[in-house]
Amino acid sequence: MFQPTGPHLSLPTASSVIDAVRDPTSVVFNLDGYQVLAACDLPLGGRRVSAVANSVEAACPDCGVVSTRVHQRTRQKVKDLGVGGKDIELVIIKPRFLCAEAACARRTFTQVTDQLPFRARCTARLKAAAVEAVLDEGMPIWRTCARYQLGWATINTAVTADALTIPAPDMVPVRALGIDEHRFARAKWFKHPETAQWCRVEPWMSTFVDADTGHILGVVDGRSSANITRWLKQRSQAWLEQLQVVAIDPSSAFRNAVRQVLPAVEISVDHWHVVRLGNQMLTEVRQRVTREVLGRRGRKEDSVWAHRMLLLRAGDRLTDAGLHRLEQVFDDEDYEQVAAAWAVKERLRALLAARDIPAVQNARIDFEMAVAAADMAETDKLAATVAKWWTEIKVFVRTQVTNARTESANTGIKQIKRTGRGFRNQKNYQSRILGTSVRQTRRRRRIPHQQGLHAQR
DNA sequence: AGCACGCACCCTTCAGCGAA
DNA sequence: TTCGCTGAAGGGTGCGTGCT
Numbered sequence: 282m283f284q285p286t287g288p289h290l291s292l293p294t295a296s297s298v299i300d301a302v303r304d305p306t307s308v309v310f311n312l313d314g315y316q317v318l319a320a321c322d323l324p325l326g327g328r329r330v331s332a333v334a335n336s337v338e339a340a341c342p343d344c345g346v347v348s349t350r351v352h353q354r355t356r357q358k359v360k361d362l363g364v365g366g367k368d369i370e371l372v373i374i375k376p377r378f379l380c381a382e383a384a385c386a387r388r389t390f391t392q393v394t395d396q397l398p399f400r401a402r403c404t405a406r407l408k409a410a411a412v413e414a415v416l417d418e419g420m421p422i423w424r425t426c427a428r429y430q431l432g433w434a435t436i437n438t439a440v441t442a443d444a445l446t447i448p449a450p451d452m453v454p455v456r457a458l459g460i461d462e463h464r465f466a467r468a469k470w471f472k473h474p475e476t477a478q479w480c481r482v483e484p485w486m487s488t489f490v491d492a493d494t495g496h497i498l499g500v501v502d503g504r505s506s507a508n509i510t511r512w513l514k515q516r517s518q519a520w521l522e523q524l525q526v527v528a529i530d531p532s533s534a535f536r537n538a539v540r541q542v543l544p545a546v547e548i549s550v551d552h553w554h555v556v557r558l559g560n561q562m563l564t565e566v567r568q569r570v571t572r573e574v575l576g577r578r579g580r581k582e583d584s585v586w587a588h589r590m591l592l593l594r595a596g597d598r599l600t601d602a603g604l605h606r607l608e609q610v611f612d613d614e615d616y617e618q619v620a621a622a623w624a625v626k627e628r629l630r631a632l633l634a635a636r637d638i639p640a641v642q643n644a645r646i647d648f649e650m651a652v653a654a655a656d657m658a659e660t661d662k663l664a665a666t667v668a669k670w671w672t673e674i675k676v677f678v679r680t681q682v683t684n685a686r687t688e689s690a691n692t693g694i695k696q697i698k699r700t701g702r703g704f705r706n707q708k709n710y711q712s713r714i715l716g717t718s719v720r721q722t723r724r725r726r727r728i729p730h731q732q733g734l735h736a737q738r
Numbered sequence: 739a740g741c742a743c744g745c746a747c748c749c750t751t752c753a754g755c756g757a758a
Numbered sequence: 759t760t761c762g763c764t765g766a767a768g769g770g771t772g773c774g775t776g777c778t
Contacts, residue, residue: 357756357757358756377758389758390758391757391758401763402756402757402763402764403763403764421746421747421748422747422748423746423747423748424746424747426765431764431765432763432764432765432766433747433748433749433765433766434749434750434763434764434765435763435764435765437748437749438763
């Protein structure tokens with residue numbers, strides 16, 4: 282292993298001493314803890330490498346007594362990464378030690394190393410490369426098998442094992458928690474075994490994310506209050522107490538669950554979902570008014586329908602041309618209700634853009650005035666929703682904690698789902714999600730650190 | 739829009755085989 | 759002889775595509 286330390290920088294470490302005595306072939310082959318004894322080209326293009334572990338002693342797995350007495354040496358063929366674009370046939374000369382403790386029931390035991398653990402038939406670095414391809418590159422296991430000449434089950438087990446090394450959520454310090462739902466498969470129908478009735482099953486999953494970093498802390502089945510509370514109750518008291526804000530979608534189930542387990546924590550409602558409710562309201566008004574005016578659904582020759590995307594776009598980010606087109610739509614007396622609904626939507630956006638409590642309270646007065654002027658069932662319903670979530674909206678304005686990171690995590694999850702063409706084993710699905718996320722978070726943290734180093738130079 | 743089809747991938751099962 | 763790692767085989771599933 283390359284150590285960026287040298288005598289001129291610091292005192293030589295144990296590993297740098299070993300590096301210094303390694304022969305050139307072992308340095309190039311670079312299998313941690315092993316030295317190359319021989320290497321040759323094979324007639325069909327591969328290469329055969331024989332290697333032996335550096336360590337000449339080992340502790341008995343039963344009694345722990347260290348032994349140097351070799352009972353026999355076996356040649357074990359193991360799989361390994363290719364070197365220099367060539368496949369490698371790796372042969373390990375593996376010693377079998379005699380236990381030095383006379384009282385120990387075990388007579389002999391074989392050598393175990395980091396690269397070749399108990400019973401292993403491929404090196405740890407080969408498995409690590411396959412796991413990296415799956416979790417970092419998003420490569421399907423199926424194709425990873427072909428690249429590394431491993432079986433599907435071998436790689437899948439390695440990926441699952443890797444997910445087990447992820448720090449438990451209780452070990453991750455979290456200030457702001459994001460909870461979000463997503464459907465991970467199409468709705469399914471099944472016949473109830475007793476009543477023989479057809480039941481619709483929506484395969485929902487809920488994701489728990491560190492809202493600051495986007496690191497996925499957990500994934501649970503379903504999106505009901507009970508599923509959320511169960512996960513929260515599994516956390517330690519200390520972990521729950523460090524939470525300051527929880528960001529959720531406007532869902533009563535989520536709010537109830539958080540209130541139940543964390544009565545003291547502040548809840549922030551995700552502004553993106555609130556804006557979406559405003560856009561939904563505007564679309565409902567547009568569709569209703571079009572039906573009333575034209576007696577049919579909108580078509581591309583109707584200006585309101587043609588500019589439906591323009592209506593939904595943020596008003597303050599419209600181009601002059603876009604604003605002009607919108608004004609032409611609103612000039613039509615038949616569509617003044619659409620214009621009123623648009624004004625309500627824009628007031629809602631302004632309300633969410635406020636940066637402090639006095640500003641958001643003023644913005645709410647403008648919003649309520651627009652709602653009163655519009656005087657429609659759709660806008661009244663939106664105003665009722667805003668009233669219902671007013672406390673949570675104020676928390677969002679004050680803390681600016683959102684579910685944006687959760688949403689991006691969900692995009693990643695959907696990508697995994699698409700690659701997978703349908704996971705049936707939830708355990709595999711979860712280990713892929715958590716494994717991918719934890720690696721992404723590690724990369725994100727590393728990049729600013731490295732940029733900082735460059736800046737110092 | 740609805741449907742059929744095939745691809746790409748997941749996942750289980752099972753047997754071979756080498757290590758213990 | 760037993761254990762368990764490993765790979766092959768084949769069934770199952772979701773999605774994209776192209777046709778009607």
